Amino acid sequence: MxxxxxxxxxxxxxxxxxxxxxxxxxxxxxxxxxxxxxxxxxxxxxxxxxxxxxxxxxxxxxxxxxxxxxxxxxxxxxxxxxxxxxxxxxxxxxxxxxxxxxxxxxxxxxxxxxxxxxxxxxxxxxxxxxxxxxxxxxxxxxxxxxxxxxxxxxxxxxxxxxxxxxxxxxxxxxxxxxxxxFPPAAEGPVVVLFRSGMAEAEVMAAIEAVDGVFAGSDATGTLWAIALPDGASAASLYAHGALVVSGAGLSAGCLDYVRAS
Structure with missing residues (x-):
């Protein structure tokens, strides 16, 4: 008992x-x-x-x-x-x-x-x-x-x-x-944080590699807004030096609700 x-x-x-x-x-x-x-x-x-x-x-x-x-x-x-x-x-x-x-x-x-x-x-x-x-x-x-x-x-x-x-x-x-x-996917351009030390030329090469279009960046060059073609996966940017990509999931998360303006 x-x-x-x-x-x-x-x-x-x-x-x-x-x-x-x-x-x-x-x-x-x-x-x-x-x-x-x-x-x-x-x-x-x-x-x-x-x-x-x-x-x-x-x-x-x-x-x-x-x-x-x-x-x-x-x-x-x-x-x-x-x-x-x-x-x-x-x-x-x-x-x-x-x-x-x-x-x-x-x-x-x-x-x-x-x-x-x-x-x-x-x-x-x-x-x-x-x-x-x-x-x-x-x-x-x-x-x-x-x-x-x-x-x-x-x-x-x-x-x-x-x-x-x-x-x-x-x-x-x-x-x-x-x-x-796995946050909801962002609409419009995605906001990307690239790894430290990437030169502007390397960032542009990464954008070109995914058939994206440069849409803007902040004053410090830390965040980059990139327009991707229809159907393209934002997660593909991780293979080209991205640390965090808004709406791509599996990131630290704090850019996943950032909207490019």
Missing amino acids: MDEIFTARRKTGYAVMGSAALGFALGGFFDGILLHQILQWHHLLSGLPKAAADLRFLIMTDGMFHLAMYGVAALGLVWLWRGRTRIAEDGTGGLGLAWAMIGFGSWHVVDAVLSHWLLGIHRIRMDSEAPLFWDILWLCLFGLGPILLGIWIKRGGRGSGFRSAPLVLAAITIAAGTMQA
């Missing part, structure tokens, strides 16, 4: 830890997709002047952050699998939903306290004259709000009918991770 009780508690623990880890990873993916890619409010190290001056380094560190979130998500899936026999039982789904919300909010609390205020490596809106306002607003909406909701669900027994909540959470997290790696 004691062995059965211990086994049941252990599997419940795996289900809880898996839900919390997936919620935490989903919070990181939410941050990376929305703030780094779509809104482009900051990179991981935008608050450090020396790092902010090197776009290639910023993208590399963002990629490391995304890789860490994949690791947390993978760990959560393993734990969820080990607790799979408890997921379908009454109440476990609600418990999983509660801990997923707590995990999601915890990511934003950790990010706010550690990244924004203690280390100062970035703020929610780097271009704002009142960055503290955005930090606190984001913390309340996506940090404290989900945590309090998770506690309410857990203590009040709400959500006991959500037996499939952990499985739905796993599917959402996998979808978010896939979106991180």
Whole structure:
């Protein structure tokens, strides 16, 4: 009897830890997709002047952050699998939903306290004259709000009918991770970051190699806008010195929502 009780508690623990880890990873993916890619409010190290001056380094560190979130998500899936026999039982789904919300909010609390205020490596809106306002607003909406909701669900027994909540959470997290790696293709010219040290002649040769047309570049010559022929794959630029190509997927991600103007 004691062995059965211990086994049941252990599997419940795996289900809880898996839900919390997936919620935490989903919070990181939410941050990376929305703030780094779509809104482009900051990179991981935008608050450090020396790092902010090197776009290639910023993208590399963002990629490391995304890789860490994949690791947390993978760990959560393993734990969820080990607790799979408890997921379908009454109440476990609600418990999983509660801990997923707590995990999601915890990511934003950790990010706010550690990244924004203690280390100062970035703020929610780097271009704002009142960055503290955005930090606190984001913390309340996506940090404290989900945590309090998770506690309410857990203590009040709400959500006991959500037996499939952990499985739905796993599917959402996998979808978010896939979106991180394979973002929607950009329309019009693609924006390309070439490797360090490439001369202008080498860049033009790369554009010619893919039958592209030069459409513009930034003042520093770091980013290049290239119009590709219909049906051409933007990913082919990776074979000619590109580090990141908007809309091509499998990149560090932070240029994948940049639109050439």
